[in-house]
Amino acid sequence: MSLEGKKILVGVTGGIAAYKIASFVRLLKKQGAEVRCMMTPASSDFITPLTLSTLSESPVGIEFYNSKTGEWTNHVEWALWADVMIFAPVTANSLAKMAHGFSDNFLLATYLSAKCPVFIAPAMDLDMYQHQTTKDNLLKLESFGYTIIPAESGFLASGLEGQGRMAEPEVLVQYLQDHFYADNRFSGKLFLITAGPTYEAIDPVRFIGNHSSGKMGFAFAEAIAALGGEVILVTGPSNLQVMHKQIHLLRVTSAREMLNAVQENWSKVDVGIFASAVADYRPAVVENQKIKKTEDQLQIVLEKNPDILSWASSNRSAVVDQKVVGFALETQNGIEYAKGKLEKKKLDAIVLNEMGEPGVGFGTDTNSVKLLFKNNKMCSFELQSKKELAFALLNELMNNLYE
Incomplete structure (x- = not known):
């Protein structure tokens, strides 16, 4: 331009x-x-x-x-x-x-x-x-x-x-x-985006988490707002901030808190983009006091966290033609696992993020991904800033989801 x-x-x-x-x-x-x-x-x-x-x-x-x-x-x-x-x-x-x-x-x-x-x-x-x-x-x-x-x-x-x-x-x-070159293509549409990690408490000072920074989800939110859309951004622990008045930021910590925020807002949403790195498991018991280092080994029993993406896909509104986009972060067999997740969770599309290459993965300002649709179409996006990538992905998503 x-x-x-x-x-x-x-x-x-x-x-x-x-x-x-x-x-x-x-x-x-x-x-x-x-x-x-x-x-x-x-x-x-x-x-x-x-x-x-x-x-x-x-x-x-x-x-x-x-x-x-x-x-x-x-x-x-x-x-x-x-x-x-x-x-x-x-x-x-x-x-x-x-x-x-x-x-x-x-x-x-x-x-x-x-x-x-x-x-x-x-x-x-x-x-x-x-x-x-x-x-x-x-x-x-x-x-x-x-x-x-x-x-x-x-x-x-x-x-x-x-x-x-x-x-x-x-x-x-x-x-x-x-x-x-203002593009208001998303005017009147409400997006829900999840971003960042979730932290699952072990005791008052320790938790299970991951290295997600939330940068990709925040980049999606800023891009959507720039294109005239309104965003409910549900983020796990992150030091990122938003400035755009059309982004409504909800901060949570755990997977269950993130699920609650999604459930409270889901019925009115047009598109859900689930970019967060939700912890798959949480400690079955959270200790009230700090666990002391008294033994050579410590065993923690974990139980499954709720599957937020599956819940959203299975609870689509009967009134709104909701679209659901998931993310898959893989270290091997990426396309195979992403296709399986796309089909099992009945998604409209999934973004595959394969770690291993320089500039790709958690905490970086850049990314390179593949976008897979339920009709078997696949697009590849070369390494670029997450802000640029957000615009490119949104353009491809909306052209295919509403064709």
Whole structure:
């Protein structure tokens, strides 16, 4: 999807992630966009105005008055020029100023004069990102109608690891493409998605679980919301967050809690996508106190957890033409096992995730899968980001489930 002729105003604030903006501007120009950049004075410590001016082929706005040329830079004109404004990275400081109407530099004054859609991509250390004031500021900005591009998880400049990294330039471009080529194909449809692991308690401090991060399920939810759909996202333990107002997040811990959440919402759902990695078994007895290490061996009796996917498929609404999509994570004989699960549980489709290849499986930002339908059709998807994969899978699913 080209951005040919689109006027994009890029606002850069003073965070280390500003170094990524050079790549972002290059991608925009490659798409044919007209680009202007504006910077806070502090951001020039991380990337030079000359770099952005050269790449954007346009002067960079930093100060209201250029003492060298004697020219006044009109922030209102800059705001009126733009088809869209995108601020990346946005530090906690600039985020707070934007949420509360501060205007102590050229960038903020231009932001306050915006007549066009505004996109905000925060970037900061993980504790700052999780601080309640930051969350409140993000919600406030979202209430203005602005689009928040959530920070991603990964290694941070502080040396810590967690959520706070600015979304990659390719993701920022995707948000802009989605805006200019809005596809509301899921408008009026309600999806239920399960994501993440379940934790099954052994005692008050220990549990049985797995390494699922929930990233694929969350990517589905964001993609559906971007395409106009409404989502009930039931997730097991995960540090991921959602920003889109059409995603209703329900957090659970165990398989039984996840089943209860599914049962409470299932009758009104059009499509169920069951991407969670539910623990197959749970301890038959949960100890009230921490089990002490007194013996060389410890035996724990396990019993089966409820099969959430089978329950949903067997309890389809008589009113709504519900579609059920499952997931299969396999380490061997993947296609054989996926076909068996597809048939046994009477699914409409199943996504096969085969672990073993680099970049595939739990906790990664990328994935490569196969999609199998009950009519024996199969599609393969090469390694790509889970966000891109979610859009590709949804396109194939809806084209086949409602043909």
